[in-house]
Amino acid sequence: MTLAEILASLFPEGHSVNVADGLITGHGPLDGRDLSVVGVDGDTPLGIEGALTLSAAVLATVRAGGAAPILVLVDSDSQRMSRRDELLGLNECLAHLAKALLLADAQGHPTIGLIYGHSAAGAFIATALATRVLVALPGANPSVMDLPSVARVTKLPLEKLETMAKSTPVFAPGLDNMVQAGAVQAVLDPVQPLGPQIAALITDLPRQDDRDALGKARGGRPVAHDIAARVVEAARA
Numbered sequence: 001m002t003l004a005e006i007l008a009s010l011f012p013e014g015h016s017v018n019v020a021d022g023l024i025t026g027h028g029p030l031d032g033r034d035l036s037v038v039g040v041d042g043d044t045p046l047g048i049e050g051a052l053t054l055s056a057a058v059l060a061t062v063r064a065g066g067a068a069p070i071l072v073l074v075d076s077d078s079q080r081m082s083r084r085d086e087l088l089g090l091n092e093c094l095a096h097l098a099k100a101l102l103l104a105d106a107q108g109h110p111t112i113g114l115i116y117g118h119s120a121a122g123a124f125i126a127t128a129l130a131t132r133v134l135v136a137l138p139g140a141n142p143s144v145m146d147l148p149s150v151a152r153v154t155k156l157p158l159e160k161l162e163t164m165a166k167s168t169p170v171f172a173p174g175l176d177n178m179v180q181a182g183a184v185q186a187v188l189d190p191v192q193p194l195g196p197q198i199a200a201l202i203t204d205l206p207r208q209d210d211r212d213a214l215g216k217a218r219g220g221r222p223v224a225h226d227i228a229a230r231v232v233e234a235a236r237a
Contacts, residue, residue, distance in 0.1 A: 003024070036058075041073070042075060043117060055097045055100040058103075070109050074115040077118065079123045112198060113128040113134035114134075136175055169219075180220030
């Protein structure tokens with residue numbers, strides 16, 4: 001689905017969502033309340049200006065009070081890997097965006113990520129993975145790091161990594177692997193209106209991040225949940 005199709009399916013009565021330089025901001029009515037929308041469209045790389053623009057939109061929703069949900073729509077490239085952005089603190093700007101989304105969630109604004117295209121690396125982490133729940137549309141292509149990049153970092157042959165990826169979902173890119181690892185909670189039905197599907201997600205939002213439990217139940221991350229529980233138990237002791 002294109003962004004225009006997604007917005008029409010979400011808001012059949014109209015909306016005030018705009019796109020400028022690949023950045024999505026605005027609002028729309030959903031299930032009797034206002035839904036704040038931010039995100040990245042058109043496989044756009046996320047640079048310092050984009051990260052700060054989206055952060056400002058999220059924080060504006062927080063300052064407005066209430067409990068307006070925030071929907072993060074994602075079709076991005078990775079972060080904008082330019083010397084300029086790196087020197088100006090791109091890592092801090094991406095972290096600021098992720099923390100703004102976490103703050104919004106802690107202040108009572110349910111955060112839902114919806115990936116409908118590509119996303120990778122820091123841009124994926126600071127947007128889609130910083131929400132309480134992440135869902136996807138068929139055809140989405142998320143990855144924390146693609147296999148050629150993993151090969152460069154680990155110095156392992158690409159062919160070996162491709163073989164490993166077939167049996168280790170937590171290690172591999174792609175939507176199916178993200179679902180099995182629990183990073184993506186569900187794949188939405190593009191044939192049905194998206195508004196009710198998003199509204200149902202908000203109503204049934206888990207009280208805390210349960211992606212490690214999903215990964216264990218689906219067989220994609222068999223040990224993460226138990227290790228996290230042991231860390232929490234040790235910290236409390």
